[in-house]
Amino acid sequence: MLDFIYYPVSAILWFWHTVFGAVLGPDNGVAWALAVVFLVFTLRILLLKPAIKQVRTTRLMQELGPQIKALQKKYSGDRARQATEMQKLQKEHGFNPLMGCLPALVQAPVFIGLYHVLRSFNRTGTGLGQLGMSPEANAHTANYIFSAADVQSFLSARLFGAPISVAITSPQSTLASFASHGGIPTVATIAAVAIPLMVIAGLATHFNARASLARQSPEAAANPQSAMMNKLMLWVFPLGVLAGGPFLMIAILLYWVSNNIWTYGQQHLVFARIDREEAAKEHAVVERRE
Structure with a gap:
């Protein structure tokens, strides 16, 4: 259902693994670890502009707090007038309430996709479906744009002696x-x-x-x-x-x-x-x- 998110996330991870794998070796655990880290950095760079807008919106909301409270008190018995005056105040200062929550709404599916792609290395293969299946079993099936050999490489990669897939x-x-x-x-x-x-x-x-x-x-x-x-x-x-x-x-x-x-x-x-x-x-x- 969220393949439009899973495939781009998988592609970014594949790109960084290819970059670091070319230097350290495709099966190197550090190469896979760096690929995960730079996948996160890439996604956060793409979401940087909405994040900055969110901070500006939050700051503006704090600045308008006293005026908002004054309007709420003044029109406490007239909700329609209160809403109208609130909209006027927000329009006057260029305040968009949606920008306060938009970055979180955008980040949520992106990072769910990232989490899903990483877990999917341990869930590939017909009928497997359980986290932590063996590398031999999972190596027969691809994971989004990763080949079966890439899946095997991820599952067997180690970081300081510990497989990063466990x-x-x-x-x-x-x-x-x-x-x-x-x-x-x-x-x-x-x-x-x-x-x-x-x-x-x-x-x-x-x-x-x-x-x-x-x-x-x-x-x-x-x-x-x-x-x-x-x-x-x-x-x-x-x-x-x-x-x-x-x-x-x-x-x-x-x-x-x-x-x-x-x-x-x-x-x-x-x-x-x-x-x-x-x-x-x-x-x-x-x-x-x-």
């Missing part, structure tokens, strides 16, 4: 299937790679939330619903990453880490750029007054 909780039968592909990996070997990725992803999720909340207006932070959501973002979501990490294959953990690291850097760069623009506007206003 999770800490992968059953022993799945691990035993790697006997002819570099030896059977141990849970300890997989955990030694997966746990640091889980910790980094959890910390990045926490600090992303902290950076976002630092930009929140005092009025929004004082709202009880916002306060509850802030706690979820700061503590529950990062803990959720740690709790769910053992069930995710290493390739998906790489996606999670790289996505969070990109978000952290993007927030600081975008906010710094917008702060400079606003400072320049204020300076221009002062000069005109003088």
Whole structure:
């Protein structure tokens, strides 16, 4: 149903694997890891413009907060008039509420597609359908634009001794299937790679939330619903990453880490750029007054 998303995502992953595979070798685990990381970076670059617009919309919404509250109070008994005045205020300031949620609506199917493509390496093959089937079984079927040989390469690729296609909780039968592909990996070997990725992803999720909340207006932070959501973002979501990490294959953990690291850097760069623009506007206003 979402093949129009799965095929482009698969194509980007194939491109980066081809690039890094040409240097490091197509079966190299680092080449596959870098392909996943740069797949995330490519998608985030494509979504950068909507993300910047989202930040601008959020900032404008905070600036209009007092005026919006005043209108709500003034026309509390007349919803139709209140809506009309709200539209006038938004039009006057070029405010588009849709831009506040559009990036999230665009990102959701894209990253669902990315997650699906990575999992599909472990689900290819007629009648397999289970996460973590053996490389020998899956190698007979292609995965979107990846050939059967590419699927085999992904399933047998290792990062510091751990196959990137397995999770800490992968059953022993799945691990035993790697006997002819570099030896059977141990849970300890997989955990030694997966746990640091889980910790980094959890910390990045926490600090992303902290950076976002630092930009929140005092009025929004004082709202009880916002306060509850802030706690979820700061503590529950990062803990959720740690709790769910053992069930995710290493390739998906790489996606999670790289996505969070990109978000952290993007927030600081975008906010710094917008702060400079606003400072320049204020300076221009002062000069005109003088």
